[in-house]
Amino acid sequence: MKAILKTSRARGASYKDVEVPVINKDELLIRVTAASISPGDLAIHNHAGPGFATPTLPFIFGQEFCGEVVEIGSLAKGFDKGDFVSVESHIFCGVCGQCRNDQRHICQNLRVIGRDVPGGLAEYAAVPARCAWKHTDASLKDIGAIMEPFGSSVHAVLSEDLVGRTVLISGCAPQGLFAAGIAKAAGAKRVVAMDASAYRRKLALRMGADTAIDPSEGGCLAGVSKVCGPEGADAVIEMSGAQKAVALGLKALRPGGRFVAFGLPVSNLSLDYAGDIVKRGLRLEGVAGREIFRSWYKMESLLKSGAVDPRPAITHTFPLKDFKKAFALINSKDKKCGKVMITP
Ligand SMILES: [Zn+2]
Numbered sequence: 645m646k647a648i649l650k651t652s653r654a655r656g657a658s659y660k661d662v663e664v665p666v667i668n669k670d671e672l673l674i675r676v677t678a679a680s681i682s683p684g685d686l687a688i689h690n691h692a693g694p695g696f697a698t699p700t701l702p703f704i705f706g707q708e709f710c711g712e713v714v715e716i717g718s719l720a721k722g723f724d725k726g727d728f729v730s731v732e733s734h735i736f737c738g739v740c741g742q743c744r745n746d747q748r749h750i751c752q753n754l755r756v757i758g759r760d761v762p763g764g765l766a767e768y769a770a771v772p773a774r775c776a777w778k779h780t781d782a783s784l785k786d787i788g789a790i791m792e793p794f795g796s797s798v799h800a801v802l803s804e805d806l807v808g809r810t811v812l813i814s815g816c817a818p819q820g821l822f823a824a825g826i827a828k829a830a831g832a833k834r835v836v837a838m839d840a841s842a843y844r845r846k847l848a849l850r851m852g853a854d855t856a857i858d859p860s861e862g863g864c865l866a867g868v869s870k871v872c873g874p875e876g877a878d879a880v881i882e883m884s885g886a887q888k889a890v891a892l893g894l895k896a897l898r899p900g901g902r903f904v905a906f907g908l909p910v911s912n913l914s915l916d917y918a919g920d921i922v923k924r925g926l927r928l929e930g931v932a933g934r935e936i937f938r939s940w941y942k943m944e945s946l947l948k949s950g951a952v953d954p955r956p957a958i959t960h961t962f963p964l965k966d967f968k969k970a971f972a973l974i975n976s977k978d979k980k981c982g983k984v985m986i987t988p
Pocket residue numbers: 736737738739740741742743748751752753754
């Protein structure tokens with residue numbers, strides 16, 4: 645089969661012929677119909693970036709994908725050949741303290757498909773059956789590959805009631821774009837999107853944000869106050885991890901508001917911990933991944949009901965062999981893309 649492999653400890657990747665994976669008894673073999681490029685994929689491709697750790701080479705990466713079940717291990721129950729599935733990349737152990745307390749997404753022994761085991765930027769992938777989400781029909785087939793990142797945004801936005809609230813979405817890469825649509829669907833009174841890219845601000849408006857502001861322009865905080873009220877936003881969903889955006893987001897939040905920390909910074913941040921967090925009584929919530937599988941049920945409902953349409957955030961699709969164009973686009977300085985898809 646054809647696959648995108650990391651073959652050296654340097655920026656870039658290779659398009660190569662490799663053997664189709666042999667599945668274990670608890671696994672499914674998936675014929676990958678679509679993948680989308682995640683921030684984790686980008687870090688592996690670039691050999692740098694937030695959360696990057698060098699994989700054992702050669703290595704097939706790709707954390708977000710969907711496809712058709714073509715082979716079923718003897719211990720993998722509940723699936724039939726031909727089932728359409730999306731993949732949850734977090735392989736949870738099922739026996740640690742977090743797993744046993746319904747927090748599988750932060751399992752103590754977590755392994756990630758496409759980071760710790762071979763991923764989905766390939767024609768076929770082997771995945772544990774417990775990480776496959778079986779679709780009941782084909783209505784989400786065109787967006788099956790973005791279920792996982794969409795689920796992370798669902799988790800980040802919906803961990804608290806937003807009805808009647810004002811929300812600042814900080815960072816309009818795909819996670820932020822999804823978050824804007826989800827916040828609106830959740831009944832937020834006003835959604836303000838913030839990103840330095842004019843292209844992505846336009847996408848945020850298409851996703852449902854009421855207004856979009858440029859953090860690099862002066863008066864950004866005044867712009868948030870104008871929309872959210874002088875006290876600031878009720879919630880900030882921070883998707884960028886950028887130093888300036890995090891600092892700005894903390895100041896844009898009203899005292900007692902909720903700050904959701906999702907974006908990964910490249911290095912440790914410098915914050916006014918006492919002034920901005922402690923003394924203002926902020927509630928800081930770290931969000932990693934999706935609740936397995938509570939977030940998946942929520943997203944299926946949001947998507948199938950039409951409450952959120954993530955399609956405007958999907959801007960480009962490339963065949964597998966043209967993966968270099970896809971990564972070059974995401975790495976480009978002007979960021980004229982939303983979610984970038986790959987079709988094996
Ligand atoms: Zn566990």
